[in-house]
Amino acid sequence: MTRPPVIELRDATKAYPGGVHALRGVNLTVEEGELLAVVGPSGSGKSTMLNVMGTLDRPTSGTVKVAGYDLSELSDARLSALRARHIGFVFQHFHLAAGRDAVDNVADGLLYAGVPLKERRARARQALAEVRLDHRFAHTPDELSGGEKQRVAIARALVGEPRLLLADEPTGALDTASGEVVMELLHELNASGTTICVITHDHAIADSLPRRVRFKDGEIVSDSRSTPLTGEARR
Numbered sequence: 050m051t052r053p054p055v056i057e058l059r060d061a062t063k064a065y066p067g068g069v070h071a072l073r074g075v076n077l078t079v080e081e082g083e084l085l086a087v088v089g090p091s092g093s094g095k096s097t098m099l100n101v102m103g104t105l106d107r108p109t110s111g112t113v114k115v116a117g118y119d120l121s122e123l124s125d126a127r128l129s130a131l132r133a134r135h136i137g138f139v140f141q142h143f144h145l146a147a148g149r150d151a152v153d154n155v156a157d158g159l160l161y162a163g164v165p166l167k168e169r170r171a172r173a174r175q176a177l178a179e180v181r182l183d184h185r186f187a188h189t190p191d192e193l194s195g196g197e198k199q200r201v202a203i204a205r206a207l208v209g210e211p212r213l214l215l216a217d218e219p220t221g222a223l224d225t226a227s228g229e230v231v232m233e234l235l236h237e238l239n240a241s242g243t244t245i246c247v248i249t250h251d252h253a254i255a256d257s258l259p260r261r262v263r264f265k266d267g268e269i270v271s272d273s274r275s276t277p278l279t280g281e282a283r284r
């Protein structure tokens with residue numbers, strides 16, 4: 050049997066008190082192994098959708114399935130377990146814990162997976178090596194550059210080996226070169242099988258990804274796939 054889509058949103062809406070309709074009936078299916086960009090104007094609902102997909106927020110109506118599980122049928126405890134097992138997050142402003150070194154920030158990514166501390170730290174060192182930060186284990190966030198902080202955040206997201214990585218403007222606070230390193234890491238992760246959704250305001254990044262979903266006023270207004278240009282084709 051084929052695996053269910055990693056994400057399925059059906060007529061998902063999100064209304065906030067005060068009459069804001071952040072999502073107005075969103076339909077989106079993301080298959081295992083996809084790498085997609087979510088683009089659209091500020092306030093169009095991109096982060097709201099990512100939070101709903103990531104089980105951080107529940108929709109007002111409609112259905113959300115992650116890895117085939119209908120979120121409305123799960124208790125908060127089961128939802129947390131699903132999130133811990135399947136989903137990694139990366140944010141624009143890193144969200145690292147101040148005063149904790151890179152290893153412990155990454156090890157925290159396994160806190161809810163029931164892994165003992167010693168193994169958490171061992172796996173954190175491995176994940177940091179994967180993002181090429183094995184020379185910065187003992188650095189706290191204020192001792193790291195922006196690009197390095199984002200690589201720690203990526204290591205924290207990938208240490209639990211999630212099937213799905215959700216990134217909300219991961220290059221938004223970075224210079225071009227650091228942003229490119231972050232995107233290279235996301236491409237590598239995707240090549241090794243992780244499904245990835247990236248919100249971005251950067252057209253060059255969006256255009257370089259195989260699928261682009263465009264938002265406007267809480268709705269998806271276009272969804273296009275292309276074969277990414279590589280090697281010969283780009284010349």
Ligand SMILES: Nc1ncnc2c1ncn2[C@@H]1O[C@H](COP(=O)(O)OP(=O)(O)OP(=O)(O)O)[C@@H](O)[C@H]1O
Pocket residue numbers: 065066069070071089090091092093094095096097098
């Ligand atoms: N907690 C909240 N309470 C009320 N309104 C909210 C809340 N969170 C978001 N909104 C509103 O919902 C709409 C969608 O917000 P969202 O954060 O999803 O936009 P976005 O597309 O991610 O924008 P940006 O590109 O600026 O990050 C906005 O109009 C915003 O003001």
Ligand SMILES: [Mg+2]
Pocket residue numbers: 095096097217
């Ligand atoms: Mg946003």
